Amino acid sequence: MAEAARGDEEGAARALGRLARWCARRRWWVVGAWALALLGLVAAGRLAGGAPSADMSVPGLPAAQGAAVLARAFPAQGGASGQVVVQAPAGTLLAPARRAALARAVARLEAVPGIAAVGSPTAPGSLAPDGRTATVAIRWSTPAQDLGSADLAAVDRALAPLRAAGLQTATAGAPAEQAESGGGDWSEAVGLAAAVVILLLAFGSVVAMALPVVNALWALGTALALLTVLESLTDVSTVARTLATMIGLGVGIDYGLFVVTRFRERLAEGLGVVDAVGRAGATAGRAVLMAGCTVAVAVLGLGAAGIPFVTRLGQAAAVAVAVAVASALTLLPAALAIAGHGIDRLRVPFVRGPRPVRLDGPDAHGWARWAMAVARRPWAALAASLTVLLILALPVLWLRLGQVDAGSDPPGSTTREAYDMIAGAFGPGANGPVEVVLEGARGPAPGLRAAAAVARDPGVAAVLPPRVAPAGGVTLVTVIPRTAPTDPATADLVRRLGAEAARAAGPGVRAQATGASAGMIDLSDRVAARLPWFILAVVAISFVLLAVEFRSLLVPLKAAVMNVLSIGAAYGVVVAVFQWGWGRSLIGVPEAVAIEAWVPMMMFAILFGLSMDYEVFLLSRIREEWLATGDGHRSVAVGLAATARVISAAALIMASVFLAFVATDEVVVKMLGLGLATAVLVDATVVRLVLVPATMVLLGDANWWLPRPVARLIDRRRARRAAGVAVS
Numbered sequence: 144m145a146e147a148a149r150g151d152e153e154g155a156a157r158a159l160g161r162l163a164r165w166c167a168r169r170r171w172w173v174v175g176a177w178a179l180a181l182l183g184l185v186a187a188g189r190l191a192g193g194a195p196s197a198d199m200s201v202p203g204l205p206a207a208q209g210a211a212v213l214a215r216a217f218p219a220q221g222g223a224s225g226q227v228v229v230q231a232p233a234g235t236l237l238a239p240a241r242r243a244a245l246a247r248a249v250a251r252l253e254a255v256p257g258i259a260a261v262g263s264p265t266a267p268g269s270l271a272p273d274g275r276t277a278t279v280a281i282r283w284s285t286p287a288q289d290l291g292s293a294d295l296a297a298v299d300r301a302l303a304p305l306r307a308a309g310l311q312t313a314t315a316g317a318p319a320e321q322a323e324s325g326g327g328d329w330s331e332a333v334g335l336a337a338a339v340v341i342l343l344l345a346f347g348s349v350v351a352m353a354l355p356v357v358n359a360l361w362a363l364g365t366a367l368a369l370l371t372v373l374e375s376l377t378d379v380s381t382v383a384r385t386l387a388t389m390i391g392l393g394v395g396i397d398y399g400l401f402v403v404t405r406f407r408e409r410l411a412e413g414l415g416v417v418d419a420v421g422r423a424g425a426t427a428g429r430a431v432l433m434a435g436c437t438v439a440v441a442v443l444g445l446g447a448a449g450i451p452f453v454t455r456l457g458q459a460a461a462v463a464v465a466v467a468v469a470s471a472l473t474l475l476p477a478a479l480a481i482a483g484h485g486i487d488r489l490r491v492p493f494v495r496g497p498r499p500v501r502l503d504g505p506d507a508h509g510w511a512r513w514a515m516a517v518a519r520r521p522w523a524a525l526a527a528s529l530t531v532l533l534i535l536a537l538p539v540l541w542l543r544l545g546q547v548d549a550g551s552d553p554p555g556s557t558t559r560e561a562y563d564m565i566a567g568a569f570g571p572g573a574n575g576p577v578e579v580v581l582e583g584a585r586g587p588a589p590g591l592r593a594a595a596a597v598a599r600d601p602g603v604a605a606v607l608p609p610r611v612a613p614a615g616g617v618t619l620v621t622v623i624p625r626t627a628p629t630d631p632a633t634a635d636l637v638r639r640l641g642a643e644a645a646r647a648a649g650p651g652v653r654a655q656a657t658g659a660s661a662g663m664i665d666l667s668d669r670v671a672a673r674l675p676w677f678i679l680a681v682v683a684i685s686f687v688l689l690a691v692e693f694r695s696l697l698v699p700l701k702a703a704v705m706n707v708l709s710i711g712a713a714y715g716v717v718v719a720v721f722q723w724g725w726g727r728s729l730i731g732v733p734e735a736v737a738i739e740a741w742v743p744m745m746m747f748a749i750l751f752g753l754s755m756d757y758e759v760f761l762l763s764r765i766r767e768e769w770l771a772t773g774d775g776h777r778s779v780a781v782g783l784a785a786t787a788r789v790i791s792a793a794a795l796i797m798a799s800v801f802l803a804f805v806a807t808d809e810v811v812v813k814m815l816g817l818g819l820a821t822a823v824l825v826d827a828t829v830v831r832l833v834l835v836p837a838t839m840v841l842l843g844d845a846n847w848w849l850p851r852p853v854a855r856l857i858d859r860r861r862a863r864r865a866a867g868v869a870v871s
Contacts, residue, residue, distance in 0.1 A: 385804070717818045
């Protein structure tokens with residue numbers, strides 16, 4: 144079987160090897176082309192004038208439909224909304240001097256550029272029962288993404304009369320959320336510094352360390368410049384750019400690490416520079432291409448979820464991965480040719496360079512001894528690794544999807560202060576009012592009946608007087624829940640409010656619950672319904688890709704199962720830290736929170752793809768040895784010994800990049816960072832270094848079994864592709 148499969152491996156390897164040699168021979172032209180591409184994209188992005196989008200709406204959900212009706216019926220409510228919270232240290236805000244200060248502040252707010260309307264602090268629902276706290280609603284004429292620190296500063300200046308009167312103020316909503324988001328921009332630098340240290344220890348050379356880092360930064364800069372251009376054509380959110388940075392930096396360094404490692408090995412074998420570049424492109428380059436395709440397929444598969452902003456997150460990540468792959472296959476070979484034999488210059492003392500793989504004898508290195516130990520005791524290794532994975536994954540059984548609100552913002556931030564002041568004065572539910580839209584309601588009577596009915600619901604704290612649209616036909620009933628927006632009881636209330644209001648309003652009236660809380664609850668329900676199907680789709684597509692790549696059924700099946708286990712372990716850690724609150728203070732999370740609805744779906748797509756990076760790199764090396772010797776046990780041991788150091792270094796780099804983002808202020812980014820780092824570390828240690836080799840030793844030659852009809856189909860398609868025939 145090894146002889147039959149060898150020819151299939153050579154076609155793709157030769158093509159990538161030729162590409163690498165071509166780039167090596169024309170090294171300065173390739174570098175110049177990448178420089179022009181980066182400069183051109185930066186210039187195009189500035190000329191295009193796009194801006195990040197904050198649109199997280201999901202068309203088709205009940206809350207989105209209700210919001211659309213509300214926007215048509217109350218056009219004055221367009222634009223971004225914000226809120227100023229005012230609190231007196233003692234007494235009441237209705238005292239004459241304080242009322243005068245409120246009036247002056249409202250007048251100054253109305254004069255702030257961009258503010259379309261300012262509410263009254265004494266309107267129904269705006270003044271707390273004790274009279275000490277009031278909210279001032281602000282409606283902006285511009286979208287939320289166009290607001291920022293300058294607008295928050297203008298609002299803050301307008302509130303000077305309140306502070307002069309001894310009143311405490313805080314701002315919620317726009318523009319405070321935009322001004323306080325994106326903290327921790329130095330996270331990339333922290334992750335990069337960690338990567339530099341790890342690469343120095345792995346390579347023992349400053350030049351060898353610099354090549355993957357510079358290559359990754361160049362690729363990341365190109366990808367972000369491309370996303371800037373795309374901002375003028377489609378919606379690209381700030382979170383999407385953060386995600387692209389996180390993924391692009393991690394995979395860019397990892398792919399560079401793989402290629403540079405192979406290049407140094409070939410140089411050590413005595414090959415010339417161009418030939419060593421070609422061989423690295425034919426072997427490690429092939430693994431990089433396969434790994435990148437798997438990551439891209441996984442994140443692009445997010446489109447199947449039917450959630451537009453999640454789809455755009457996946458597309459942004461795919462752009463970063465695609466550019467990283469292209470850079471590793473073209474720019475890096477050119478850089479390796481420029482470095483040549485000088486790649487080992489500026490040696491780091493006490494760090495040994497690459498050595499030939501020896502499984503026994505006095506020259507056997509630590510990873511070789513580890514590989515042989517796993518090969519000798521595969522059942523014990525299998526049992527131990529499965530136990531660790533299942534323990535880590537256990538908390539996922541209690542996973543609760545929800546939303547992260549301002550209650551989880553850092554203490555001292557104006558949004559957190561506003562949240563706490565509102566919760567203390569009006570009750571926790573006042574931070575997430577639910578707007579019930581009655582469509583088809585004629586006159587005030589249907590709204591009054593609906594308001595009276597929902598007020599009797601045990602989960603409702605208060606109902607504001609109904610508002611009839613100027614053109615009629617639509618009535619708005621604002622409901623204040625008794626519980627906080629993230630409380631499961633609020634989700635249950637939202638799910639029943641529409642039906643209760645519709646029954647009370649009468650025949651012909653359609654009722655829908657909308658607002659930020661209702662939107663997130665609807666999103667959670669959709670994610671919960673589609674997540675299993677999404678997982679099945681990504682696993683199936685990846686299974687097919689790996690089956691074609693490695694000409695095996697058991698290898699991709701085993702890979703899929705193990706990747707799901709490592710992702711389950713990451714889910715379990717995220718639930719334990721964020722939902723249960725275990726160790727949350729260590730990463731700056733002020734309180735336990737539900738898991739943001741779209742995070743598990745995004746984590747699965749990214750992690751399944753990244754897990755395949757190490758799987759492909761390890762299996763490619765094992766398969767090379769198996770094709771050369773036909774010895775199943777030895778090929779597993781050699782493959783593990785040859786790649787363990789590289790995989791461990793790559794995992795530490797990727798985990799360092801991800802963990803650096805835990806230092807940001809945004810809890811959702813913390814979730815992604817911790818979850819991704821956990822999965823990468825678990826996957827590269829427990830799975831790749833123990834579970835995979837143990838199962839492959841136990842399966843032996845059956846690893847590479849492929850039914851003859853499937854093998855013939857793959858062979859025919861490869862033959863037609865090699866002959867230049869288009870295959871549909």
